[in-house]
Amino acid sequence: MEYINMEEHFAHNLHSFWSILLSLFFFFIYSTCSSEPDVHIVYLGHSAQHDHQLTSDLHQQLLLNVFKSEEEAAQSMIYSYTYGFSGFAAKLTSDQAATIARKEGVVSVFRSKILELHTTRSWDFMGLPLRETPDDDEAPQSPSSSTFGDDVIVGIFDSGIWPESASFQEEPGMGPIPGTWKGECISGQNFTPSTACNRKLIGARYYLTGLEQQLGPLDITPDTEYRSPRDRLGHGTHTASTAVGSIVHNASFFGLGLGTARGGAPRARLAVYKVCWNKTGDGTGKCSEADILAAFDGALRDGVHIISASFGTSIAQLLPFFIWSADIGSFHAMQKGVTVVFSAGNYDYSPDPSTVKNVAPWSISVAASTIDRSFPTQMVFDNTVTILTVKGQSLITTQIDANLADASSHFYNGTCSRGRWNNRKAAGRVILCFSTMGLITSAEAADAVKKAGGSGLIFVEPLARQVPYVDVVPTVYVDIYQGTKILHYLGSSEWRPTVQIMPTRSIVGKAPAPVVAYFSCKGPSALSPDILKPDLSAPGVNILAAWPPNTPPSQSSSDT
Numbered sequence: 001m002e003y004i005n006m007e008e009h010f011a012h013n014l015h016s017f018w019s020i021l022l023s024l025f026f027f028f029i030y031s032t033c034s035s036e037p038d039v040h041i042v043y044l045g046h047s048a049q050h051d052h053q054l055t056s057d058l059h060q061q062l063l064l065n066v067f068k069s070e071e072e073a074a075q076s077m078i079y080s081y082t083y084g085f086s087g088f089a090a091k092l093t094s095d096q097a098a099t100i101a102r103k104e105g106v107v108s109v110f111r112s113k114i115l116e117l118h119t120t121r122s123w124d125f126m127g128l129p130l131r132e133t134p135d136d137d138e139a140p141q142s143p144s145s146s147t148f149g150d151d152v153i154v155g156i157f158d159s160g161i162w163p164e165s166a167s168f169q170e171e172p173g174m175g176p177i178p179g180t181w182k183g184e185c186i187s188g189q190n191f192t193p194s195t196a197c198n199r200k201l202i203g204a205r206y207y208l209t210g211l212e213q214q215l216g217p218l219d220i221t222p223d224t225e226y227r228s229p230r231d232r233l234g235h236g237t238h239t240a241s242t243a244v245g246s247i248v249h250n251a252s253f254f255g256l257g258l259g260t261a262r263g264g265a266p267r268a269r270l271a272v273y274k275v276c277w278n279k280t281g282d283g284t285g286k287c288s289e290a291d292i293l294a295a296f297d298g299a300l301r302d303g304v305h306i307i308s309a310s311f312g313t314s315i316a317q318l319l320p321f322f323i324w325s326a327d328i329g330s331f332h333a334m335q336k337g338v339t340v341v342f343s344a345g346n347y348d349y350s351p352d353p354s355t356v357k358n359v360a361p362w363s364i365s366v367a368a369s370t371i372d373r374s375f376p377t378q379m380v381f382d383n384t385v386t387i388l389t390v391k392g393q394s395l396i397t398t399q400i401d402a403n404l405a406d407a408s409s410h411f412y413n414g415t416c417s418r419g420r421w422n423n424r425k426a427a428g429r430v431i432l433c434f435s436t437m438g439l440i441t442s443a444e445a446a447d448a449v450k451k452a453g454g455s456g457l458i459f460v461e462p463l464a465r466q467v468p469y470v471d472v473v474p475t476v477y478v479d480i481y482q483g484t485k486i487l488h489y490l491g492s493s494e495w496r497p498t499v500q501i502m503p504t505r506s507i508v509g510k511a512p513a514p515v516v517a518y519f520s521c522k523g524p525s526a527l528s529p530d531i532l533k534p535d536l537s538a539p540g541v542n543i544l545a546a547w548p549p550n551t552p553p554s555q556s557s558s559d560t
């Protein structure tokens with residue numbers, strides 16, 4: 001349920017810019033019969049009070065309109081936002097929410113939604129471009145590359161941090177923490193500020209109350225989550241090191257992509273705000289809007305200069321700016337001169353036009369593009385009559401020798417998915433799967449081949465979609481032309497061909513780049529199509545960056 005108080009809207013946003021945008025807003029009232037209390041966000045606009053206690057008291061007063069006692073009101077309150085903006089999160093029934101929405105000073109009231117991390121794999125969205133190392137003589141020296149972001153504080157709203165990573169150690173000669181910094185490192189499960197934080201990682205907080213109120217208590221059994229800023233999912237560690245990671249020489253993924261890893265601004269300071277959690281075990285982080293707004297409030301109080309975040313929903317329609325946490329938070333950040341950078345959103349299948357997310361004009365929406373690096377992998381097929389050689393893309397580090405089998409010998413109708421397995425074991429076999437047979441993703445196919453006991457997967461999909469992933473079984477990606485060639489080769493002989501898959505090599509400078517990744521959401525904005533979105537694209541495909549040592553890069557719990 002969402003409510004927007006149009007009068008308050010105008011009262012708070014009298015800029016001429018706004019009057020244009022306001023015509024886009026709708027008066028939303030979804031009536032529901034539910035009387036179960038739910039986490040709602042009550043948004044009151046700009047926080048004019050310098051007395052935060054007074055603002056907080058005002059929030060309590062508002063709640064007293066719908067609760068009988070101060071105790072009940074206090075109990076329903078989850079967060080009071082008083083620094084970046086004024087508002088609060090509380091457990092309210094729909095009737096209570098409707099009553100509060102009519103009160104003076106209330107801009108909007110909406111149910112706190114659960115968002116997802118936009119990116120769950122290492123090749124995904126990154127916010128800042130990769131440059132050559134500063135000691136590379138051939139790299140052009142731009143004014144910014146001399147300081148590399150020293151004294152800029154970047155707040156990352158994500159799944160937390162793995163502080164021991166080399167990417168978060170101090171750069172040599174780093175100055176003291178900027179005097180404007182008011183944040184801190186909070187201790188928690190497996191997270192001790194005195195060892196985790198330094199002049200590089202200067203802040204670490206976590207926000208969980210909203211999520212637990214909405215989805216129930218967090219599971220903190222070993223290998224599940226940490227009730228602290230420590231990262232379990234890996235996404236936050238990856239994005240943080242991509243944005244501001246210190247220089248790490250001789251970094252590679254099992255030898256692939258070997259080189260110097262570093263963030264776009266390797267001397268910038270890092271403040272971590274953990275808002276996304278491993279809650280449902282499906283590998284996609286879950287983030288509550290109530291927690292996200294608390295992180296905005298906290299980060300603006302702490303004094304970050306830039307906020308980077310990549311969450312949203314992959315399929316839901318865009319909502320008016322003033323009932324969407326990220327748009328509210330980034331609006332007030334912008335008012336304080338803090339730049340907010342969002343992902344444009346990802347989608348497993350090629351997204352159609354007007355799927356771009358995080359489209360508020362006051363924030364930056366970034367699409368993911370490729371870099372000129374590729375991972376060619378050679379395969380040699382032998383049916384004792386002729387030999388076929390095909391090149392694909394992969395991240396395979398050891399040679400594989402196996403027999404080749406078509407998907408149809410192990411999966412009904414040749415659809416490589418778990419549910420279509422015909423129970424025929426595939427030990428010692430590499431299976432040829434077409435994404436077009438049943439419209440499956442490579443992750444589904446790899447999972448299915450793993451279940452069948454296969455030793456590898458050749459995944460055929462349109463060229464435009466080809467991105468090698470870290471999969472639960474070794475997977476080589478080929479385009480439909482090559483896939484068809486292999487399929488016909490397989491059918492041309494009575495003998496089951498053998499296949500030899502060579503270890504992948506990394507090649508730089510050959511692939512055309514940048515190309516916007518197929519999975520990156522496309523404009524124009526469905527909310528304000530006359531404002532161009534995404535704003536820019538940046539390397540976000542097969543980017544090497546930090547990762548927690550005990551989290552599988554495939555993000556599958558079956559991956560040991």
Ligand SMILES: *[C@@H]1O[C@H](CO)[C@@H](O)[C@H](O)[C@H]1NC(C)=O
Nearest residue numbers: 249250251252253254255258
């Ligand atoms: C660089 O990394 C590779 C692979 O991890 C390792 O074998 C090698 O010893 C490292 N070299 C240096 C100089 O650290």
Ligand SMILES: *[C@@H]1O[C@H](CO)[C@@H](O)[C@H](O)[C@H]1NC(C)=O
Nearest residue numbers: 223224232233278280281557
């Ligand atoms: C997330 O939690 C589930 C259990 O809910 C667990 O199986 C999975 O391994 C966890 N994911 C990570 C990356 O730790």
Ligand SMILES: *[C@@H]1O[C@H](CO)[C@@H](O)[C@H](O)[C@H]1NC(C)=O
Nearest residue numbers: 411412413414415419420438
């Ligand atoms: C296989 O495809 C045929 C024809 O499209 C369909 O009728 C049949 O139900 C499919 N079988 C399975 C197991 O999905």
